[in-house]
Amino acid sequence: MTAFLTVRHIAKSFHLDKDVTVSALRDINLDIDRGEFVVISGPSGSGKTTLLNIIGGLDVPDSGEVILDGLKLTGLSERSLSRVRRDHIGFVFQAYNLLPVLTARENIEYVMRLQGVKGERCRIRSAEISEKLGIVSLLDKLPNQLSGGQQQRVAVARSVAATPRLVLADEPTANLDSKSAIALIDMMEKLNQEEGVTVIFSSHDPMVIGKARRSVVLKDGKLVANNAI
Amino acid sequence: MFRFAMKMAWASLARRATRSLMVVLMISVSLWSLLLMQGVYDGMTEQMINNAIRSDSGDVSLFRRGYRLDPSLENVIPDTFPDGRKVEDVLGMDGRVGSFVKRLQQNGVVATARYSRNIMIYGVALAAEKKHGQLQRYLLTGHYGFGAKRKGAIVGYRLAERLHVTVGSKLILSCQNSSSDVVSISVRVNGILKTNNMSFDEGSVFIDLDLAEDFFGVHQGVSQISVMMNEGKDIGELQLALQQSFPGLDVMRWDEMYPALMQSRVIMNGFKSVVSLIIFGVSGLGILGVMMVSIIERRREIGIMLALGTEFSQIRIMVLIESLIMGFSGFVAGSLLGWVSLLYFRSYGLDLSMFSEAFEEFGMDAVTYALIQPGYFLSAFTAILSAAVISVYFPLRIVSKVIPARIINEI
Numbered sequence: 001m002t003a004f005l006t007v008r009h010i011a012k013s014f015h016l017d018k019d020v021t022v023s024a025l026r027d028i029n030l031d032i033d034r035g036e037f038v039v040i041s042g043p044s045g046s047g048k049t050t051l052l053n054i055i056g057g058l059d060v061p062d063s064g065e066v067i068l069d070g071l072k073l074t075g076l077s078e079r080s081l082s083r084v085r086r087d088h089i090g091f092v093f094q095a096y097n098l099l100p101v102l103t104a105r106e107n108i109e110y111v112m113r114l115q116g117v118k119g120e121r122c123r124i125r126s127a128e129i130s131e132k133l134g135i136v137s138l139l140d141k142l143p144n145q146l147s148g149g150q151q152q153r154v155a156v157a158r159s160v161a162a163t164p165r166l167v168l169a170d171e172p173t174a175n176l177d178s179k180s181a182i183a184l185i186d187m188m189e190k191l192n193q194e195e196g197v198t199v200i201f202s203s204h205d206p207m208v209i210g211k212a213r214r215s216v217v218l219k220d221g222k223l224v225a226n227n228a229i
Numbered sequence: 230m231f232r233f234a235m236k237m238a239w240a241s242l243a244r245r246a247t248r249s250l251m252v253v254l255m256i257s258v259s260l261w262s263l264l265l266m267q268g269v270y271d272g273m274t275e276q277m278i279n280n281a282i283r284s285d286s287g288d289v290s291l292f293r294r295g296y297r298l299d300p301s302l303e304n305v306i307p308d309t310f311p312d313g314r315k316v317e318d319v320l321g322m323d324g325r326v327g328s329f330v331k332r333l334q335q336n337g338v339v340a341t342a343r344y345s346r347n348i349m350i351y352g353v354a355l356a357a358e359k360k361h362g363q364l365q366r367y368l369l370t371g372h373y374g375f376g377a378k379r380k381g382a383i384v385g386y387r388l389a390e391r392l393h394v395t396v397g398s399k400l401i402l403s404c405q406n407s408s409s410d411v412v413s414i415s416v417r418v419n420g421i422l423k424t425n426n427m428s429f430d431e432g433s434v435f436i437d438l439d440l441a442e443d444f445f446g447v448h449q450g451v452s453q454i455s456v457m458m459n460e461g462k463d464i465g466e467l468q469l470a471l472q473q474s475f476p477g478l479d480v481m482r483w484d485e486m487y488p489a490l491m492q493s494r495v496i497m498n499g500f501k502s503v504v505s506l507i508i509f510g511v512s513g514l515g516i517l518g519v520m521m522v523s524i525i526e527r528r529r530e531i532g533i534m535l536a537l538g539t540e541f542s543q544i545r546i547m548v549l550i551e552s553l554i555m556g557f558s559g560f561v562a563g564s565l566l567g568w569v570s571l572l573y574f575r576s577y578g579l580d581l582s583m584f585s586e587a588f589e590e591f592g593m594d595a596v597t598y599a600l601i602q603p604g605y606f607l608s609a610f611t612a613i614l615s616a617a618v619i620s621v622y623f624p625l626r627i628v629s630k631v632i633p634a635r636i637i638n639e640i
Binding site: 049094 | 233538
């Protein structure tokens, strides 16, 4: 059976200077099935963010290919990648990255609006997801009126509101205290189970890593472990 | 999505309310002042043209062919042409003609006990002139009439100043009559005119047409027939028709008689283009500045939007909406201010009496009544709209260089 997400021979390097090139990823191969709850771990600079960016179509690899649910992402135009991100992938960022001029509700509805979902349906869905994540009271607030933990919960709600097939979360707990971090991962796991969405997140916090059901470990741009927990 | 983009654009503008308002203010104030200038300058030009048309040329004037080069009494338009036709009859039957007057004129000299000047003596029918060009409206002092014995005269105010005469003063008019004899008559000043048509104000004496016929010894014919149209659009058509009917006459439009005034109008049109260019420049630079800063400040926000799947074209719409909101707000505010001001100056006039001497030198009225033309607003709207659209080019280039993957990982 074909995997939901296939990463084949991915390599990526960055040119820091004329003569200095850093290999961020080297020949990464990875298969992830639908509905998995996967953590990518490894020390800083191991290539976690680069790998997530490539899987999410935010960056292109130097070589190799990414196939998401049968769709080959490598080689797609910028416009097509935008549409893949909009329609199939939800993102949670380390720095929350809520749109500052929109309320929490509008942030949650943002991707649905991009998809052209009508206002009433957007509101029903945002209410449903907010209920599930316990953030109903935050919906009318602007991001600068929310704490870090609250912002990240809104960001998680935004990532799943448009019912993507895949949620990518890059160090979602890095800016949170340990209690909030565990609560957030629990919340993501709940969504993974209830919404059936595949979740891949990165972290180097052992407590958070322990919550995943599968662990992929990177070191110096190489995949060094890929185990079920 | 459009409504959402509109909301995003509005929210971005509101977040930088002071800066956005400054641009709107800059556009509206410049538009206001430029609209005002346009309206007032246009009013001035049209008043000058109107003065010339009303006091002299009409919309169309007829002269005997050759009269303009040799304005002698030999070159008058005959009352009846050899084929029996009369210009008066043709004009009287033409529905396009609103009114016409006949004038008999001859170069001469006006003298008082102390002063004398070369002038043009006009024989006119005041009642007809009143209906034709409302000549009585130019009366500065005295009476609009030649008196019971028709021995009165009306003179231009500049001439009156130079001759040091007032209403009631006696003048001696001398000229060469049709028999080449030098003849003179005495008249009294009945009224003084101020038309702001310099040739009239400085060098004209109006006397009764019948008196002029006797004085000049011309009983068959006139020097000029001035025609006013019912509608200005028919001028060219009538000119052509009259020229074909009367090949022995010169049929001239007002702008052919006063090319300098027509030139003023052309210059005004050029000025309007410059005004549009200034509005375009001011709006464009203002919006460009704000949008550049706004986009640079929002690189992160735009990066997030792109990362979440927003297409570049949707960002472009959002940026364009922001620019258009600022431009349009400036246009509405500036147009409203300009319209109200022009409305005021159209009704009450702009009194520039303190510069009246300078204005009068150029044949302008001291009180200018502004014009309001839809074209002012249309060209300003076009200029602002173009500026708003073009000025987002550079900000959008910045957007196109935003790399979401890099931006979203900046903390």
